[in-house]
Amino acid sequence: MEDTSFLMDDPEIVKEFLTESGDHLEDVESQILQLEENPENIDIINTIFRPIHSMKGSAGFLGLKDLGTVSHELETLLDEARKGNLKITPQIIEILYEGLDILKKLRELVAKKVEKIDVSGELVDYDPVIIKIKAVLSHPETTESAPSKPLHLGEVLVEKGEITEEDLDKVLEEQEKLQHKKLGEIIVEKGIASKESVDSALKTLPVATTPASDTVKVDIQKIDSLVNLVGELVIANALIKDILESTTNTSNKNISHLGKIVKDIQDQVMSIRMVPIKPTFQKMSRLVRDVSKKAGKKVKLEVSGEETELDKSVIEAIGDPLVHIIRNSIDHGIEPEEERIAAGKPASGHVYLDAFHKGGSILIEIKDDGRGLKKDKILKKAIEKGIINENATLNDQQIFGLIFAPGFSTADKITDISGRGVGMDVVKKNIERLRGKVDVFSEEEKGTKISIKLPLTMAIIDGMIVQVGEQKYIIPMLSIEESIRPKKEDMSTIQQRGELINVRGDVLPMVRLHQLYNVEPKKHDPWEALILIVESEGQRCGILVDDLIGQQQIVIKSLGEQFRNVKGVSGSAILGDGRVGLILDVGGIMNLALN
């Protein structure tokens, strides 16, 4: 174990190194994936080389010997490769991954040391990978082609002997006439070369990399306080508007102009917290690669919608559920190669990962073309495990929903990839914690689609403000089905205590909010007040309130540690009049009042 006590001399520099190297390693990981697809592309090798090189520099500067040694060896390997002295083989890719993982682990160790976490006993053994690198370097398998790459498709094809120089001249002439038409298309149309050979030539061309947008790194706390302040600004603005509107009309125009500016500022500030989901998806590519290898199946991951932006906190929390779902897809969903061929499917399985906006939410879909979920098998298992009753009648959705039940696992054998029977219920819990929803769609022999619906941000919800006596409460719109004023004859009681309400034939229990929270209501009789029909985890009930005040976007604020055990309240928000309103947790209320 190297002595790194000196790290503490200047923790700021080390922390900077940690963030920087974290970014570098993420870049390197995604680039290695690219390189695996295009092993002959020198540009990609260069983009891997650069961050490794700068990591080696910083590690040397900070005296991190282990990190320095490993990055130095990787750098040497990459340098040989970019000079064309070494061909990128699957073996080299493997070594690169291995080296990357070791760099990650070493970086973790440094991070822990800075946080003063005891790391004695945690050793990273990097000798094997260094031995492998040295072995490869001593018997290099050189690239056949010259290191200087031709840059145009035509030249590549001529060099490969697919077309002659004359052909190329003719085609180029043609292209000038046709404009906007791509060279490759003309070549294929003219029948000079086949589509396949054009495609393979295209692959050797450098990939045009999109320039990174100019960014500034900002402490997340600064952003959070900015978000808070802007929230205050919006409320203060609303207060002034209320006062002025009731006294004079002349300043109305200016006030509404100010209101627009404030709203714009709020939107902008909120968008600062939004980051693209791309890095998370990139991690999944690596996961698919490793897991499919372990499972001995050929699986290809297809990703779209990487640019979709989500709140930073959501992105951080969605990683684990995605890992679970994708692992399950590969392990249980995708069939082994022979089985797939026998079923008339392409030999390699496909997993599709997609993210997109839909109606104020974000949807993330994980789809596979595997064997699908077997309903009878799930039902049998669920009955065996006592999750459902033998006579229960369930629709498809409910049956698929059973895979999220705690302690449920249909895999016949337990593998080390997945199938421990924990996992899917954790997935569901994690997503519900993000105020999201999971749905499963599956067709036997065709595949399974898991769709995760998430709110745009964790910080804001749509809430209904309700009044009970002097108090105002907020109920998330997501949990509200409808609001009704019942007729007297729709109400009934059980043993003079429990109250029931008949909503078009459904008899639901009713909770009096004023009783639960001990406030004096303005209205005692349900047929004079209002009842909100709410739903949580499949359970429904009616909540009696005095009045509805209105629907509003609400910035959620935590009530703090001291109140964490208060049931039925999930947080608070500042209302239009500057007062604090409590956000009610419908599930908690039902537990409190009915169970």
Next chain:
Amino acid sequence: MEGTLKEEEKHAEISSLTSHEGKYLTFVLDNEEYGIEILKVREIIGVMTITPVPQSPNYVKGVINLRGKVIPVIDLRLKFGFPEKEYTKETCIIVVEVSNSLTGIIVDTVSEVLDIAAQDMEPSPHFGEGIDTDVFIGIAKIKNKVKILLDIDKVLHLEEFSITHNLT
């Protein structure tokens, strides 16, 4: 022997008091004067609308909006078992920072800021059961008046503001 032991004990207590020297914000609860270390005080505000939080002990009055932050407010009278008193113009909320979080404490009225030296302080006397002397740093005598110096960290330490609620 016993005498010297007591002396030593007293000596130790006094030396611990010197570490509490400094400026104190004093305030009134009923007819008693209290002080808290000024470094813990963030600001003093008038009483505003407080949103009650269900299932909390009676001395937890609820939460307020402090310029966009939601912070809990406790009534020190009720916390110390004094009779409840209606809030007046004099009533203040002292916002204190304890282990990185803000809490408002309601007091009858705020008096002044005092510089209190170690020689003016005395360890708090023991009263037997019923009075928790843990929350006191000690007492100070300034111009023949007694001020009770509160260790506000201990008053609010790890306070859990919810009580188990029997709803049946």
